[in-house]
Amino acid sequence: MQPPLDPRKILSELYVKNLELYRERSRIHEIIQQVAEVVFAVDQDYKITLFNKTAEAVFNFSQEKAAGMSADRVVKLSRDEVFFSVKEYAFKKEATLNEINKKSITAIDRLGRKFYYRLNFAHTLMETGEKECVITLTNITNEVEEDKRKDEFIFVTGHELKTPVTIIKNNLWMFRYLFAGKETLTPRQKELLNNTSEELIHLNKLTTDLLDLSRIAQNRLVLNVRDCNIDQVLKDIGDSFSQMANKQGLKFSVSKGQFGMVKADKERIYEVFENLLSNAFKYTEKGYIKIGIARQKSHLKILIVDSGAGIERKDYPKIFTKFGRGSEGLKVHENGASTGLGLYVTKNLVEQMGGKIGFTSEKGKGTEFWFTLKRT
Numbered sequence: 001m002q003p004p005l006d007p008r009k010i011l012s013e014l015y016v017k018n019l020e021l022y023r024e025r026s027r028i029h030e031i032i033q034q035v036a037e038v039v040f041a042v043d044q045d046y047k048i049t050l051f052n053k054t055a056e057a058v059f060n061f062s063q064e065k066a067a068g069m070s071a072d073r074v075v076k077l078s079r080d081e082v083f084f085s086v087k088e089y090a091f092k093k094e095a096t097l098n099e100i101n102k103k104s105i106t107a108i109d110r111l112g113r114k115f116y117y118r119l120n121f122a123h124t125l126m127e128t129g130e131k132e133c134v135i136t137l138t139n140i141t142n143e144v145e146e147d148k149r150k151d152e153f154i155f156v157t158g159h160e161l162k163t164p165v166t167i168i169k170n171n172l173w174m175f176r177y178l179f180a181g182k183e184t185l186t187p188r189q190k191e192l193l194n195n196t197s198e199e200l201i202h203l204n205k206l207t208t209d210l211l212d213l214s215r216i217a218q219n220r221l222v223l224n225v226r227d228c229n230i231d232q233v234l235k236d237i238g239d240s241f242s243q244m245a246n247k248q249g250l251k252f253s254v255s256k257g258q259f260g261m262v263k264a265d266k267e268r269i270y271e272v273f274e275n276l277l278s279n280a281f282k283y284t285e286k287g288y289i290k291i292g293i294a295r296q297k298s299h300l301k302i303l304i305v306d307s308g309a310g311i312e313r314k315d316y317p318k319i320f321t322k323f324g325r326g327s328e329g330l331k332v333h334e335n336g337a338s339t340g341l342g343l344y345v346t347k348n349l350v351e352q353m354g355g356k357i358g359f360t361s362e363k364g365k366g367t368e369f370w371f372t373l374k375r376t
Contacts, residue, residue: 038117038137042071044130046087058137060110077105077117090133091123104144105137116144151217158210165204172197205278208271209341213322216348223265223352227376230262230269230300234291237273241289244281251288259293262300262373264353269373272349275342276304276369284308287366299355299372306368311361319359320347346371 038058041050051066051074059066059074066074070087077084084105104116117137124132175193179185185193215221238254245252273291280289287307294301311319318324323340350357350371361367 036139038139039134040066040071040075041124041132041134042086042090043132044091046071046090048074049132050134058107058109058115077107079105086135090121090135091131092121104140107137114141115139116141147217151214154210155214155218158207158214161203161207162211165200165207169200169204172200205274206339206341209339209345212345212348213341216345221348221352223268223349225263225265225353227261228264228266228269230259230264230373233269233273234259234293237270237277237291240274241277241281245289248281248284249286250281250284252290253288254291255293257293259295259300261376263376264373265349268349268353272346272371273304275346276371279342280304280306280308280367280369283367295375296372299374301370301372304369305366307366310363310365310367311359312363316361320344320357 036054038055039050039052040048040055043049047068048066048071051061051063053063055066055075056062059076061074071090072085072087075086077086105119106114106116108114116139118140120136120138122134122136124134172193212221234254238252242252277289277291284306285308288305289307290303290305292303292305294303318340320343321340322344324344325340347357350373354374355372357369357371359367359369
């Protein structure tokens with residue numbers, strides 16, 4: 001038979017456990033108060049339950065005053081110059097929150113200074129069954145300002161390059177026109193002239209990508225999306241790249257058929273094809289490159305398929321990012337190393353035309369890039 005429980009011992013042990021718990025909670029609370037990040041929490045009614053000292057400084061509210069208030073009355077944030085509602089996003093799914101975090105959140109302090117933050121949400125289920133959302137804001141102002149300076153440099157550089165490139169291009173055209181049909185140039189001189197023209201095309205493309213990169217960063221990339229005859233585009237692209245395919249000894253084919261009209265910028269759609277095909281030709285040493293078309297209910301799906309080097313899985317996240325280059329992109333090929341700009345610009349162009357873009361690839365077995373355009 002067990003001895004009777006001693007009430008005084010039970011109370012003593014309970015007191016010690018509660019004291020340890022109180023000290024642990026106090027320690028965690030003090031850590032939260034001292035961290036450099038903004039930390040606050042809201043309950044299921046979107047009322048503030050936690051508000052650290054950094055949050056006090058940023059939003060100009062004391063912890064005592066903020067407690068119990070609606071988060072949107074205290075936390076003044078914006079995204080793309082539009083008010084950002086904590087209430088709207090606090091308990092959203094992780095995928096939605098990841099999409100939100102692709103763009104920085106801004107806040108203006110009491111002195112009128114603008115700061116940029118990266119937003120993070122964490123959901124907590126309390127013992128009572130109630131939910132709380134802990135929100136942290138990490139200051140990324142220095143990173144954003146540095147990116148702005150880079151974008152400004154790129155914009156100026158692109159404009160400075162555009163003028164001499166145009167002058168050289170015009171001079172080469174005039175030179176070819178003056179000597180057309182004449183046997184004045186030697187074979188070696190003709191070769192040098194052709195090489196110069198090809199390199200000028202690459203330089204002009206790089207300059208265009210730099211300017212587009214700057215326009216994207218400043219939300220100034222404007223497209224003229226209208227009805228576009230995709231059959232004519234495919235014919236022009238096929239004619240343009242056939243010579244390159246013959247030169248490299250590759251099989252090049254374009255889907256035959258009448259595919260009709262799509263919604264696209266008539267000039268920029270050529271740029272999309274040229275960017276994707278240029279990569280295909282750069283990384284395909286033997287085999288084939290195909291342009292395929294798949295009709296969907298409201299879209300056309302266009303596929304650029306090659307039998308080239310392929311993309312390693314570890315490089316997938318870099319594709320479509322600014323200056324993102326896979327392992328193959330770092331290598332210097334006959335047409336130069338990748339700049340990491342073409343696919344980033346291409347993605348933005350396709351999305352502004354109302355389409356989507358993606359790829360599938362396997363190292364050593366080729367790559368398939370695809371994008372969609374709305375059918376009219």
